Amino acid sequence: MKPAYPLAGLAAGWVLLMFANPVRLALRDGFRCIARYERVWLTFALLGFAYFIFQLIVLSPPASISELDIGQVASFPSWSWPRLSEVWREAPLPALEGAAGIFDNPTTTFPLAVVAAILLLVNWGGLHGTLWRALRKLYRGWSIPIYAVLLASVLAALMKPLVYWQLPGWNHHISTAHLLKISAAIDAVAFIFEYLVGVYIQVYLIAVCLAWIKGLSFGERALAAFAVRRFSYVLEWAGIVVLVSFLIVRLPLLLAYFIDLPNVLDYLPLQRAVMSVFILLFCSVQISLVLHNETLRDALRAHLQLIRRDRLRVSWFILIAAVNFFLILTLDAFVRAAAADRTSALIAWRTIFVFIRTLVTGWLLASWVVLFRQCEMGRQENWIAY
Numbered sequence: 001m002k003p004a005y006p007l008a009g010l011a012a013g014w015v016l017l018m019f020a021n022p023v024r025l026a027l028r029d030g031f032r033c034i035a036r037y038e039r040v041w042l043t044f045a046l047l048g049f050a051y052f053i054f055q056l057i058v059l060s061p062p063a064s065i066s067e068l069d070i071g072q073v074a075s076f077p078s079w080s081w082p083r084l085s086e087v088w089r090e091a092p093l094p095a096l097e098g099a100a101g102i103f104d105n106p107t108t109t110f111p112l113a114v115v116a117a118i119l120l121l122v123n124w125g126g127l128h129g130t131l132w133r134a135l136r137k138l139y140r141g142w143s144i145p146i147y148a149v150l151l152a153s154v155l156a157a158l159m160k161p162l163v164y165w166q167l168p169g170w171n172h173h174i175s176t177a178h179l180l181k182i183s184a185a186i187d188a189v190a191f192i193f194e195y196l197v198g199v200y201i202q203v204y205l206i207a208v209c210l211a212w213i214k215g216l217s218f219g220e221r222a223l224a225a226f227a228v229r230r231f232s233y234v235l236e237w238a239g240i241v242v243l244v245s246f247l248i249v250r251l252p253l254l255l256a257y258f259i260d261l262p263n264v265l266d267y268l269p270l271q272r273a274v275m276s277v278f279i280l281l282f283c284s285v286q287i288s289l290v291l292h293n294e295t296l297r298d299a300l301r302a303h304l305q306l307i308r309r310d311r312l313r314v315s316w317f318i319l320i321a322a323v324n325f326f327l328i329l330t331l332d333a334f335v336r337a338a339a340a341d342r343t344s345a346l347i348a349w350r351t352i353f354v355f356i357r358t359l360v361t362g363w364l365l366a367s368w369v370v371l372f373r374q375c376e377m378g379r380q381e382n383w384i385a386y
Helices: 004-019 024-036 039-059 084-090 092-101 113-121 124-170 176-214 220-255 269-281 285-291 296-339 343-377
Strands: none
Touching: 004 024, 004 296, 024 039, 024 176, 024 343, 039 124, 039 176, 039 343, 084 092, 084 296, 092 269, 092 296, 092 343, 113 124, 113 176, 124 176, 124 220, 176 220, 176 285, 176 343, 220 269, 220 285, 220 296, 285 296, 285 343, 296 343
């Protein structure tokens, strides 16, 4: 059998899936939304490229300039291409996490979370004050401990890149074991702020998509302040997600640096899968809190009503999101395996892949906002005017 036949069959199956499902109109309008407001996917692209560049410069820099040979890219037809059966197993778990991220936080915010930490501390645009007033209004006495945890995570986020940058030099003065403990502790605390920055960005982009659905115009500063206020409503649910994620994933990894814990691996696949399933089971809670002034209890009640009424469309959307992430992640594993140790080729491919993934992520997020509003309003094909 020629290799083109399975690929053609796969492409035909994808086209059939995309155009013969009950949420195809929401997917179409998601494309229209990101075409009108490119920031929906360009924001994810900025975060993705920043993390990629940080990895390239700090974590895994090329050993020498000779590794940056552009001829490695031109020689791709002669690469040793693996079979898909050899690489597809790398994709299911990241695909599940990618699908769950559409309903929670779809991208890493490090290292740009450092910039967000600085802007928050200097009260850029009055956002710090807006956040504090919103916390005081919603959580009253609990606002002080919540703010203290947030401030601690902000400081940890500021320290995190410094630790990564200076870790090799400090190794001459502090033992490796102590350095690992310090860096792991800082990373665990910084995770809180980095996650919350991702949630805020998600809230902001949901607001952008809602403005497109309603045909509204907006100013950037006003929309940013609006997103901060809506973020305060999401904070209670985000706190639950942070707590569950910390207990299931982060805490075992952190404790492994201090005590002997058997079977604690770097990736914890079972725990990550459980965390993703948890988010998918409560997929509409976050967006419900963003779009409505309601308590967490009301959002959970609305989520249950949505699942009873529209579980078919929600299930189809989750399936389509998972399939699209699975396909692009399988492609990524396939190309990386073929590129092997060709540094220039890997850099070129990772640049392309960041673009592909962020475009898919922005499209699916916009489509989810459209679908959620369709489920709430009960309208059909031509309900969007702009």
